[in-house]
Amino acid sequence: MDLFTAMDISASGLRAQRTRMNVISSNIANARTTRTPGGGPYQRRDVILRERSFEEALSSVDVQEIAVNTTPGERIYDPGNPDADGQGYVTMPNVNLMEEMVNMMNASRAFEANTLAVKSQKDMALKALQIGR
Amino acid sequence: MRIDKPDFTLTGPFTPAKDKPSGKDGNFMDTLKEAIDSVNHQAKESEQMAMDLSSGRAPSIHEAMIAMQKTDVMMRLMVTMTNKLIEGFNELKRLS
Numbered sequence: 001m002d003l004f005t006a007m008d009i010s011a012s013g014l015r016a017q018r019t020r021m022n023v024i025s026s027n028i029a030n031a032r033t034t035r036t037p038g039g040g041p042y043q044r045r046d047v048i049l050r051e052r053s054f055e056e057a058l059s060s061v062d063v064q065e066i067a068v069n070t071t072p073g074e075r076i077y078d079p080g081n082p083d084a085d086g087q088g089y090v091t092m093p094n095v096n097l098m099e100e101m102v103n104m105m106n107a108s109r110a111f112e113a114n115t116l117a118v119k120s121q122k123d124m125a126l127k128a129l130q131i132g133r
Numbered sequence: 134m135r136i137d138k139p140d141f142t143l144t145g146p147f148t149p150a151k152d153k154p155s156g157k158d159g160n161f162m163d164t165l166k167e168a169i170d171s172v173n174h175q176a177k178e179s180e181q182m183a184m185d186l187s188s189g190r191a192p193s194i195h196e197a198m199i200a201m202q203k204t205d206v207m208m209r210l211m212v213t214m215t216n217k218l219i220e221g222f223n224e225l226k227r228l229s
């Protein structure tokens with residue numbers, strides 16, 4: 001519980017939100033990707049966060065894993081597409097752009113909240129230094 | 134919402150400082166030296182991070198920024214302590 005514990009915890013939060021942002025970027029970039037090394041369309045990823053005990057009763061956050069969401073994607077009729085099946089349907093990635101946008105706003109606000117926590121931690125430390133001035 | 138009583142006791146900040154073994158024989162100069170060394174170490178770390186960041190090797194911006202903020206606070210703390218020390222010394226000088 002030293003001076004910078006809160007900063008280290010906030011740093012872990014920032015790291016987690018940055019990972020979420022990276023994954024969301026990957027989902028958005030691959031919203032129309034129908035070919036992957038494993039075959040089939042791109043499948044959206046989710047970041048699973050996990051608590052990690054930090055010190056005494058405090059805990060920071062950790063990225064547990066980047067989980068692949070396997071719900072089947074939308075099938076659209078496009079017989080000219082080389083990835084179309086026998087009936088002319090192409091399976092698109094299961095990425096919903098609107099959902100990703102909401103997640104993105106969520107991640108960016110959460111990042112902002114963590115930066116604010118860092119800032120106010122620093123302000124508190126500086127205020128403490130002003131005692132006795 | 135239920136709030137459990139925390140199952141730890143706050144110790145750190147409330148123990149008197151004189152119990153802490155600092156330096157070789159609790160010498161004030163050693164304590165100060167130790168403090169300055171730790172500030173120096175932190176400053177070096179944040180400098181390294183800034184270098185990494187500008188050369189594109191740093192893992193993240195926020196970690197570099199937080200390291201710099203830590204250095205800033207520690208540096209200010211050190212300067213405040215040194216100023217107080219010098220103030221006390223001047224006070225002693227004026228005794229004669």
